[in-house]
Amino acid sequence: MRIESPRYTERFGSVRINDVQKVLELDAGRDKELPLHEKIAVQKIEENTIKDIEEKMAIVIPIKDEKLQLFEGVISGIPHECLIIVISNSQRKGVDRFKMEQDTLNQFCHFTRRQALIFHQKDPVLAQALKEADYPDLLGKDERVRDGKAEGMIAAMFITMMAKKKYVGFVDADNYFPGAVLEYVRCFASGFSMAKSPYAMVRILWRYKPKISAGVYFKKWGRVSEITNGCMNSLISHKTGFETEIIKTGNAGEHAISLKLAEILPYASGYAVEPQELVSIFEGFGGVSPMAHPTAAKHGIEVFQIETRNPHLHEEKGEQHLDEMLLLGLGTIYHSPLCTEETEQLILSELLQQDAINPSEALPKPHLSAPLKKINLKRFTEVMEKHVKSYSALEGE
Numbered sequence: 319m320r321i322e323s324p325r326y327t328e329r330f331g332s333v334r335i336n337d338v339q340k341v342l343e344l345d346a347g348r349d350k351e352l353p354l355h356e357k358i359a360v361q362k363i364e365e366n367t368i369k370d371i372e373e374k375m376a377i378v379i380p381i382k383d384e385k386l387q388l389f390e391g392v393i394s395g396i397p398h399e400c401l402i403i404v405i406s407n408s409q410r411k412g413v414d415r416f417k418m419e420q421d422t423l424n425q426f427c428h429f430t431r432r433q434a435l436i437f438h439q440k441d442p443v444l445a446q447a448l449k450e451a452d453y454p455d456l457l458g459k460d461e462r463v464r465d466g467k468a469e470g471m472i473a474a475m476f477i478t479m480m481a482k483k484k485y486v487g488f489v490d491a492d493n494y495f496p497g498a499v500l501e502y503v504r505c506f507a508s509g510f511s512m513a514k515s516p517y518a519m520v521r522i523l524w525r526y527k528p529k530i531s532a533g534v535y536f537k538k539w540g541r542v543s544e545i546t547n548g549c550m551n552s553l554i555s556h557k558t559g560f561e562t563e564i565i566k567t568g569n570a571g572e573h574a575i576s577l578k579l580a581e582i583l584p585y586a587s588g589y590a591v592e593p594q595e596l597v598s599i600f601e602g603f604g605g606v607s608p609m610a611h612p613t614a615a616k617h618g619i620e621v622f623q624i625e626t627r628n629p630h631l632h633e634e635k636g637e638q639h640l641d642e643m644l645l646l647g648l649g650t651i652y653h654s655p656l657c658t659e660e661t662e663q664l665i666l667s668e669l670l671q672q673d674a675i676n677p678s679e680a681l682p683k684p685h686l687s688a689p690l691k692k693i694n695l696k697r698f699t700e701v702m703e704k705h706v707k708s709y710s711a712l713e714g715e
């Protein structure tokens with residue numbers, strides 16, 4: 319793979335945010351040494367380097383009642399060396415959609431000779447393991463893991479820790495193009511190969527997100543992303559005193575984190591999770607408050623934003639869903655101790671303009687779960703391992 323080198327890096331305390339890097343070539347050929355001048359502008363990431371990182375990476379697929387054909391396409395796009403972890407919150411009553419997902423994954427693993435794990439978010443064993451391991455943060459009043467994409471992602475990150483992986487990546491289950499999925503994961507690996515710090519995050523930016531109405535229009539920005547990015551940049555600008563447009567991936571659902579970084583961040587519920595990750599990084603390592611983790615601060619936190627070649631096409635879930643996502647995302651910025659008056663006003667005016675909030679309504683405060691390192695992983699593993707066989711989709715078992 320060939321990717322632009324980071325041309326510009328913005329620093330905020332010990333956080334290094336790299337400007338967008340475009341994918342230049344999906345396949346950059348065999349290993350050959352490049353002349354030095356070419357290495358400066360362009361990074362060639364060798365296939366072996368990509369595979370070495372993929373081997374250490376789990377790809378988490380959160381899924382809730384998506385079309386099976388889409389799910390099947392998504393898993394077919396995950397590179398062979400990665401461990402697939404599916405965390406499902408799909409319906410079980412009536413038509414057991416979770417069972418159908420299990421069957422699909424089993425068949426895939428049987429024919430591709432690979433390993434995958436699949437869990438249901440509401441499984442009582444998962445809730446029990448979290449409780450016994452002193453991490454009840456994900457549990458609702460019914461003593462089960464709450465609904466929400468983030469809740470699924472966090473549970474899956476504990477499984478990633480159990481599997482002793484070094485990196486975790488997230489890919490939605492409703493993607494129409496398996497080729498795009500393959501590219502996301504290769505971008506994750508490429509980003510980590512460029513990282514100088516073990517505390518790194520790679521966020522995907524799509525070149526296009528097509529809209530289909532009378533014809534196809536290759537739109538670049540979605541409404542939610544545009545507004546979230548603007549408000550996130552306002553947060554940084556007013557804190558540093560220098561206006562910036564560095565953040566272009568505030569909502570990136572497709573993203574990956576080194577486990578070292580993943581373990582020390584708090585996480586917001588549901589769809590607030592991705593913007594909150596950045597807000598937590600700024601709060602913990604932006605230098606305004608005491609550093610959240612001295613070792614990580616010493617290494618620095620590195621954020622990569624990589625723009626893919628494949629367009630992104632997924633299921634349209636309606637305007638109300640988008641308004642909810644906007645509200646939750648902006649809530650993470652609004653309620654941050656870093657948020658200044660100017661950014662608060664910008665957020666409120668954007669929400670009013672979008673009709674996403676009533677003038678008298680308060681912005682939802684994100685529900686935060688503790689950093690993953692709080693868990694007693696030994697205990698979690700003991701409880702889960704007794705059941706892990708029933709979760710494995712391994713060569714058709």
Ligand code: GDD
Pocket residue numbers: 380381382383384405406407439465466467470471489490491492569570571572589592632633635639643
């Ligand atoms: N396990 C689990 N539990 N999965 C869930 C849940 C849940 O409660 N809710 C949704 N999902 C799954 C969906 O099935 C899908 O695979 C993925 O999470 C994303 O949900 P969507 O409902 O498709 O979200 P979206 O497409 O509007 O937004 C996506 O992109 C945004 C921008 O990149 C999400 O990934 C957002 O988090 C992201 O900000």
Ligand code: MG
Pocket residue numbers: 490492632633
């Ligand atoms: Mg979607």
